[in-house]
Amino acid sequence: MKRIHFIFTILGFFWLCGFPPLGAQPAQQENPHGTTFFYALNDVPLMPGLRELSDEALHFDKPEGRIVAATALGETLAPEAIQRFYGAVLPQLGWIPAGEGSFLRGEERLRLNIQSAEGVSIVRLQVAPR
DSSP: OHHHHHHHHHHHHHHHTTOOOTTOOOOOEEOTTSOEEOSSSTTSBOOTTOEEOGGGOEEEEETTEEEEEEEEEESSOOHHHHHHHHHHHHHHTTOEEOSTTEEEETTEEEEEEEEEETTEEEEEEEEEEO
Protein backbone atom coordinates (compact mmCIF):
# COMPACT_ATOMS: atom_id res chain seq x y z
CA MET A 1 0.00 0.00 0.00
CA LYS A 2 2.84 2.41 0.79
CA ARG A 3 4.44 1.64 -2.55
CA ILE A 4 1.28 2.62 -4.47
CA HIS A 5 0.99 5.84 -2.48
CA PHE A 6 4.64 6.62 -3.27
CA ILE A 7 4.12 6.00 -6.99
CA PHE A 8 1.07 8.27 -7.11
CA THR A 9 2.95 10.94 -5.16
CA ILE A 10 5.79 10.89 -7.70
CA LEU A 11 3.40 10.95 -10.65
CA GLY A 12 1.55 13.87 -9.07
CA PHE A 13 4.81 15.74 -8.62
CA PHE A 14 5.66 15.33 -12.31
CA TRP A 15 2.15 16.45 -13.29
CA LEU A 16 2.36 19.56 -11.07
CA CYS A 17 5.79 20.45 -12.46
CA GLY A 18 4.43 20.36 -16.00
CA PHE A 19 6.39 17.37 -17.27
CA PRO A 20 4.69 15.82 -20.30
CA PRO A 21 3.07 12.41 -19.90
CA LEU A 22 5.15 9.41 -20.84
CA GLY A 23 5.07 8.87 -24.59
CA ALA A 24 3.89 12.42 -25.30
CA GLN A 25 5.21 13.98 -28.49
CA PRO A 26 6.94 17.35 -28.21
CA ALA A 27 5.00 20.25 -29.65
CA GLN A 28 6.30 21.87 -32.79
CA GLN A 29 7.39 25.44 -32.29
CA GLU A 30 5.36 28.23 -33.85
CA ASN A 31 6.18 31.91 -34.03
CA PRO A 32 3.70 34.83 -33.81
CA HIS A 33 3.34 34.84 -37.62
CA GLY A 34 2.02 31.27 -37.63
CA THR A 35 5.13 29.65 -39.09
CA THR A 36 5.83 26.21 -37.66
CA PHE A 37 9.43 25.08 -37.23
CA PHE A 38 10.94 21.63 -36.97
CA TYR A 39 11.22 20.56 -33.35
CA ALA A 40 14.73 19.17 -33.88
CA LEU A 41 15.79 22.06 -36.16
CA ASN A 42 14.09 25.00 -34.50
CA ASP A 43 15.59 27.47 -36.99
CA VAL A 44 14.23 25.71 -40.11
CA PRO A 45 10.52 26.11 -40.98
CA LEU A 46 8.30 23.12 -41.56
CA MET A 47 6.65 23.58 -44.93
CA PRO A 48 2.85 23.77 -44.70
CA GLY A 49 1.51 20.35 -45.63
CA LEU A 50 4.46 18.49 -44.11
CA ARG A 51 4.19 16.51 -40.87
CA GLU A 52 7.35 16.09 -38.79
CA LEU A 53 8.23 12.59 -37.60
CA SER A 54 9.60 13.51 -34.20
CA ASP A 55 10.47 9.88 -33.40
CA GLU A 56 13.12 10.03 -36.14
CA ALA A 57 14.73 13.26 -34.92
CA LEU A 58 18.35 13.32 -33.84
CA HIS A 59 20.23 16.07 -32.01
CA PHE A 60 23.82 15.73 -30.90
CA ASP A 61 26.17 18.49 -29.76
CA LYS A 62 29.91 18.02 -30.04
CA PRO A 63 32.86 20.41 -29.79
CA GLU A 64 33.03 20.84 -33.59
CA GLY A 65 29.33 21.76 -33.80
CA ARG A 66 25.89 20.24 -33.75
CA ILE A 67 24.62 17.24 -35.67
CA VAL A 68 20.87 17.39 -36.22
CA ALA A 69 18.54 15.32 -38.36
CA ALA A 70 14.82 15.82 -38.94
CA THR A 71 12.32 13.93 -41.09
CA ALA A 72 8.89 14.95 -42.35
CA LEU A 73 6.18 13.45 -44.56
CA GLY A 74 4.00 15.15 -47.12
CA GLU A 75 1.07 13.14 -48.43
CA THR A 76 -0.14 15.78 -50.89
CA LEU A 77 3.08 17.60 -51.80
CA ALA A 78 5.18 16.93 -54.87
CA PRO A 79 8.95 16.69 -54.32
CA GLU A 80 9.45 19.57 -56.77
CA ALA A 81 7.20 21.87 -54.69
CA ILE A 82 9.13 20.97 -51.54
CA GLN A 83 12.44 21.65 -53.30
CA ARG A 84 11.17 25.05 -54.50
CA PHE A 85 9.93 25.96 -51.01
CA TYR A 86 13.21 25.20 -49.26
CA GLY A 87 15.23 26.61 -52.17
CA ALA A 88 13.45 29.94 -51.59
CA VAL A 89 13.18 29.93 -47.77
CA LEU A 90 16.60 28.69 -46.66
CA PRO A 91 18.57 31.55 -48.32
CA GLN A 92 16.31 34.01 -46.47
CA LEU A 93 17.53 32.40 -43.25
CA GLY A 94 21.19 32.77 -44.16
CA TRP A 95 21.74 29.38 -45.83
CA ILE A 96 23.78 29.73 -49.03
CA PRO A 97 23.04 27.18 -51.80
CA ALA A 98 26.08 24.93 -52.32
CA GLY A 99 25.07 22.38 -54.92
CA GLU A 100 22.32 19.82 -55.25
CA GLY A 101 20.34 19.83 -51.98
CA SER A 102 23.18 21.33 -49.97
CA PHE A 103 23.34 24.68 -48.15
CA LEU A 104 26.07 26.37 -46.09
CA ARG A 105 25.75 28.78 -43.16
CA GLY A 106 28.70 29.65 -40.96
CA GLU A 107 30.50 26.44 -40.11
CA GLU A 108 27.49 24.23 -40.85
CA ARG A 109 26.21 22.34 -43.88
CA LEU A 110 22.52 21.53 -44.32
CA ARG A 111 21.61 18.66 -46.61
CA LEU A 112 18.08 18.41 -47.97
CA ASN A 113 17.01 15.01 -49.26
CA ILE A 114 13.56 14.54 -50.78
CA GLN A 115 12.23 11.17 -51.86
CA SER A 116 8.83 10.05 -53.06
CA ALA A 117 7.23 6.64 -52.69
CA GLU A 118 3.62 5.74 -53.45
CA GLY A 119 2.52 9.38 -53.52
CA VAL A 120 4.15 10.27 -50.19
CA SER A 121 7.09 12.68 -50.10
CA ILE A 122 9.73 12.02 -47.46
CA VAL A 123 11.88 15.01 -46.51
CA ARG A 124 15.12 14.54 -44.57
CA LEU A 125 17.18 17.48 -43.36
CA GLN A 126 20.62 17.01 -41.83
CA VAL A 127 22.80 19.70 -40.31
CA ALA A 128 26.41 18.95 -39.46
CA PRO A 129 29.72 20.79 -39.23
CA ARG A 130 31.40 21.33 -42.62
